[in-house]
Amino acid sequence: MKGTRITYSPEELAWIEKYSSLPRREAYAAFIKKFGRADVSLDNLTALCKRKGWFTGRTGRFAPGSVPANKGQKIPYHPNSASVRFKKGQLPYNTKYLGHERITKAGYVLISIGEKNPHTGFERHYVLKHRYLWEQKNGPLPAGARLRCLDGDRQNTDPSNWEVRLSRRPKRRLGFPSKL
Numbered sequence: 180m181k182g183t184r185i186t187y188s189p190e191e192l193a194w195i196e197k198y199s200s201l202p203r204r205e206a207y208a209a210f211i212k213k214f215g216r217a218d219v220s221l222d223n224l225t226a227l228c229k230r231k232g233w234f235t236g237r238t239g240r241f242a243p244g245s246v247p248a249n250k251g252q253k254i255p256y257h258p259n260s261a262s263v264r265f266k267k268g269q270l271p272y273n274t275k276y277l278g279h280e281r282i283t284k285a286g287y288v289l290i291s292i293g294e295k296n297p298h299t300g301f302e303r304h305y306v307l308k309h310r311y312l313w314e315q316k317n318g319p320l321p322a323g324a325r326l327r328c329l330d331g332d333r334q335n336t337d338p339s340n341w342e343v344r345l346s347r348r349p350k351r352r353l354g355f356p357s358k359l
Contacts, residue, residue, distance in 0.1 A: 199233035286333040
């Protein structure tokens with residue numbers, strides 16, 4: 180009955196501790212055969228062993244150096260599956276190439292350029308298109324300067340639509356409050 184305490188004799192506890200390294204089902208079957216306890220279930224025996232810290236020694240992981248059961252066997256496959264597998268050199272359908280553009284949540288256009296990404300080391304990375312085009316035409320922006328959109332359309336990346344504005348206040352670093 181659920182919630183009823185099951186008591187074990189010292190002889191039963193000693194036997195369970197001695198055979199606790201057996202798989203639980205085998206230990207349970209042997210326990211029932213030896214002691215004839217119909218009131219003890221497999222779950223009861225497992226819970227007792229866990230409470231007492233009597234573990235089987237099994238972790239459920241393969242030991243280092245163990246040989247897989249299917250080593251040397253060919254993997255069965257359906258012959259029609261060969262037509263849908265990746266071929267050597269094939270790129271996925273969603274590959275983004277050099278020059279790919281996307282729009283940010285703020286409405287700015289980003290473009291993929293062929294410069295090494297300073298954060299990941301990848302061969303290309305995304306930059307703001309309006310700033311990239313403006314710097315191509317006018318040179319690099321001065322330190323502390325920003326580009327301001329003249330017509331209000333952030334997706335209009337024509338360099339004539341952007342003007343340089345010097346920041347009135349220094350850029351705030353994340354995590355550090357600005358001085359008042």
